[in-house]
Every structure is written in structure tokens, then in C-alpha cells.
Amino acid sequence: MSLVDFARASAATPHGFAWLDTRGRPDPAHGVHTWITPRMTHVFALAHLRGEPDALPLVDHGVDALLGALHDDRHGGWYSAVTAAGEPVPGPKEAYAHAFVLLAGGSARMAGAREADALLAEAADVVEERFLDAGGRAVDAWDRSFTTAEAYRGANAAMHLVEAFLATGDVLGDPVWHDRALAIAHHLVHEVAAPRDHLMPEHFDADWTPLPDYNVDDPADPFRPYGVTPGHLLEWSRLLLHLDASLADPPPWLLADARALFDRAVSVAWAVDGADGFVYTVDWERRPVVRSRMHWVHAEALAAAAALQRRTGEAAYDGWRERFDTFCRRHLxxxxxxxxxxELDEHNRPATTTWDGKPDVYHAYQAQLLAERPLAPVLSVQLAG
Incomplete structure (x- = not known):
């Protein structure tokens, strides 16, 4: 069964795309998460552009949900989630989810989905107005009415804004979005991570001062884990190479830091506890903390190795790509x-400590496409062209 075919069942709810269990059945107990619905909309848009049958109606389904039940008509922006009945779930307005709404808007537009232009335009306005501060850095979360911003800043949400900005710049042909992506990457990678031997802090206060002990008592949090997240080093490595390929005059640090982030992730997290695979997190002394292997980390490792091989022509990266591909096929x-x-445990057996079910196919589907295609423009533009 293909990833797209597995994911089709997620459209069973009228309010977006459902969380899927291990067998691919919608799990109504999870409701409908905003971060899942745009990710799946993006996947189905890419599938349609690749010629997958009956994928465009699924793109329309996602766009309709993002302009419908998941959208806050009173205050603007998007709820974090709604119940299975379509009622808003209490929670903040998150940059993480809004980044994926922006990404989905661009992909849906390239796929020719109805109302995609409206979704892209509103997402761009909300992100620009609410989730970028005066210095061009990411604001992580607001209360529902956009009255008070959380006194927390996170590298994860900022990273996915970089991804969304690259796509928006390519879809709209507007380099201001690439410049915004570059500014965020320069701050977090070149100014924050590089002086720390590319062990990037994930958590910050409102002034972007690192919080190294954040969630030390909840180290396996799925979105804000304690310590260093090697999977994000790999994801940043790939995104820097997309930036490098997108800019007319890319600064040389993009390639240098992409190499360094990849090398650091491999050195601190790959097969460091007796079995192949990347551990989820390490501490500041480079010791494993959460030894689970997350599927998204290995998908990003595959894509990052392929991107580095394409950018540099060096065979060593192709060797890593083959190793990661073998791991994914054998274990994931x-x-x-x-x-x-x-999720796998430290012995590479399926586990559910952090993740239950198979919520979406975004990382796995996108990584396999990225591993085979040029670094720029973004996938939706390439496939539409």
C-alpha cells in the first residue's frame, strides 16, 4: 500500500484530516489537529501534481476545512484543534500549525484547488502580522484572541516557518519570503547554533535567551523535548541547502553550516547506544536522553543526505543516504x-511511548520525493512545471 493510499482514510471527517491509528483508521478520540490537516493537504497536493488519481478532491477537502471548522472567524487565524464534532478545542494559536497552513496554501494553489488563493493570502497575512516580531523572528504562540503572546520562543516553529517561507516565495515569485527565511536561519543556525558546536538549543525566552533545562522533567515531549533534537539538526541542514539553491547570491555559511549540522547529528545520535538509528534527544554533554527512534528523524536524515550529495557531489553522503534508506525499509x-x-524503541521495535498510531504521512512522503529531486524550487512548483 502506498503512503497516499494509506492516508486517504484520514479524510473521513468533514472537519479536516483525522489522526490515524496503526492500522490507518481514523481515531476520533484525537479530534482534528490543525497541524495535521495542512500537512495532509500539502501531501495530497503533491500527489495530485504527480498524477495520483482522485487526489485533487482531497486537496479541496483540506482547503475547505482550513477555511471552515478549523478557522477562527472571530479573531482570525486557526485553532489548534477541533473535536470530532467540529467544536474548537481550548488552546493557543501556534506558529507551528500556522506555518503548515501557509505551506498548504501554496501547494494547494499549485495543484489548482478551489479557494486555494484565498487560503494562501490569509495565511500569509496572519503569519506576517502575528507570528513575526519587529526583528523578523518567530513568535511561537498567542492566546485565542491574539491578545497575549506566550513568553516562549522555539526553534521548531521557527524552522517550519523557514520551510513555509521558502515555499511561499517560490509559489508567489516574491523574494521577500526567501529573505525572511534567511534571516531566521541566520539567527538560529549561524548565530546561536554554530558557536555551540552546532548543538542547537530548542527553547528560548521571549528575548531569545536559551533555556537549556526546559522540559528536563518531561524529556520526551513530542514538540518541546529537553536537550538537543538531532532530527532538527538534520532538517535544518536540508533547509539551508534549499535556501542556498534559492538565493541569487547565497552566503557561504549556508553550505558550511549545513555540513556541520549533518555531521553533528550523525556523531551524537546515530547508533550511539548499540543499535542503528538516531536517538530522539541528547543532553548538552552529548549523552542520549530519549533513546526512542522517531520516524520523522530518519525521513529527514534521508532527505538531508541526498541534498548534501546533490549540492557537493561527494560520495560519502550517498553512502549515508543508502544506510538511512536501508534502516527505514528494514525497521520503519x-x-x-x-x-x-x-516510533521505535531503543531496540528498533515498534513503540508508542511518545506517539500512538500513525497520525500523518508528511515526513515520509515528502522525504522520498526530496531525495530524488533538485533543491529548488520547492516540490509543488517543480511538479507543476
């Missing part, structure tokens, strides 16, 4: 129920 691909196991 589920030949019985489909999709990828979202």
Missing part, C-alpha cells in the same frame, strides 16, 4: 498495515 516501513511506524 510497516508491510502489514501500511505507512511507517512513527
Amino acid at each position: 516501513v510497516d508491510p502489514v498495515h501500511g505507512s511507517w511506524h512513527h
Whole structure:
């Protein structure tokens, strides 16, 4: 079963795309998460552009949900989630989810989905107005009415804004979005991570002072884990190379830091505890903290190695790509129920400590496409062209 075929069942709810269990069945107990719906809208847009049958109606379904039940008509922006019945779930307005709404708007536009232009325009306005501060850095979360911003800043949300900004710049042909992506990357990678031997802090206060002990008592949090997240080093490595390929005059630090981030992730997290695979997190002394292997980390490792090989022509990166691909096929691909196991334990057995079910296919589907295609423009523009 293909990843796209596995994911089709997520459209069973009228309010967006549902969280899927290990067998690919919608799990109503999770409601409908805003971060999942645009990610799946993006995937189905890419699938349509690749010629997958009956994918465009699924793109329309996602756009309709993002302009419907998941949208806050009173205050603007998007709820974090709604119940299975379509009622808003209490929670903040998150830059992380809004980054994916912006990404989905661009992909849906390239796929020719109805109302995609409206979604892209509103997402761009909300992100620009609410989730970028005066210095061009990411604001992580607001209360529902956009009255008070959380006194927390995070590298994860900022990273996905970089991804969304690259796509928006390519879709709209507007280099201001690339410049915004470069500014965020320069701050977090070149100014914050590089002087720390590319061990990037994930958590900051409102002034962007690192909080190294954040969530030390909850180290396996799925979105804000304690310590260094090697998977994000790999994801940043790839994004820097997309930036490098997108800019007319890219600064040389983009390639240098992309190499360094990849090398650091491999050195501190790959097969460091007796078995192949990347551990989820390490502490500031480079010791494993959470030894689970997350599927998204290995998808990003595959894409990052392929991107570095394409940019440099060096065979060593192709060797890493083959190693990661073998790991994914051997341990993560589920030949019985489909999709990828979202989490493995330290012995590479399926686990559910942090993730239950198989919520979406975004990382696995996109990584396989990225591993085979040029670094720029973004996938939706390439496939539409």
C-alpha cells in the first residue's frame, strides 16, 4: 500500500484530516489537529501534481476545512484543534500549525484547488502580522484572541516557518519570503547554533535567551523535548541547502553550516547506544536522553543526505543516504498495515511511548520525493512545471 493510499482514510471527517491509528483508521478520540490537516493537504497536493488519481478532491477537502471548522472567524487565524464534532478545542494559536497552513496554501494553489488563493493570502497575512516580531523572528504562540503572546520562543516553529517561507516565495515569485527565511536561519543556525558546536538549543525566552533545562522533567515531549533534537539538526541542514539553491547570491555559511549540522547529528545520535538509528534527544554533554527512534528523524536524515550529495557531489553522503534508506525499509516501513511506524524503541521495535498510531504521512512522503529531486524550487512548483 502506498503512503497516499494509506492516508486517504484520514479524510473521513468533514472537519479536516483525522489522526490515524496503526492500522490507518481514523481515531476520533484525537479530534482534528490543525497541524495535521495542512500537512495532509500539502501531501495530497503533491500527489495530485504527480498524477495520483482522485487526489485533487482531497486537496479541496483540506482547503475547505482550513477555511471552515478549523478557522477562527472571530479573531482570525486557526485553532489548534477541533473535536470530532467540529467544536474548537481550548488552546493557543501556534506558529507551528500556522506555518503548515501557509505551506498548504501554496501547494494547494499549485495543484489548482478551489479557494486555494484565498487560503494562501490569509495565511500569509496572519503569519506576517502575528507570528513575526519587529526583528523578523518567530513568535511561537498567542492566546485565542491574539491578545497575549506566550513568553516562549522555539526553534521548531521557527524552522517550519523557514520551510513555509521558502515555499511561499517560490509559489508567489516574491523574494521577500526567501529573505525572511534567511534571516531566521541566520539567527538560529549561524548565530546561536554554530558557536555551540552546532548543538542547537530548542527553547528560548521571549528575548531569545536559551533555556537549556526546559522540559528536563518531561524529556520526551513530542514538540518541546529537553536537550538537543538531532532530527532538527538534520532538517535544518536540508533547509539551508534549499535556501542556498534559492538565493541569487547565497552566503557561504549556508553550505558550511549545513555540513556541520549533518555531521553533528550523525556523531551524537546515530547508533550511539548499540543499535542503528538516531536517538530522539541528547543532553548538552552529548549523552542520549530519549533513546526512542522517531520516524520523522530518519525521513529527514534521508532527505538531508541526498541534498548534501546533490549540492557537493561527494560520495560519502550517498553512502549515508543508502544506510538511512536501508534502516527505514528494514525497521520503519510497516508491510502489514501500511505507512511507517512513527516510533521505535531503543531496540528498533515498534513503540508508542511518545506517539500512538500513525497520525500523518508528511515526513515520509515528502522525504522520498526530496531525495530524488533538485533543491529548488520547492516540490509543488517543480511538479507543476
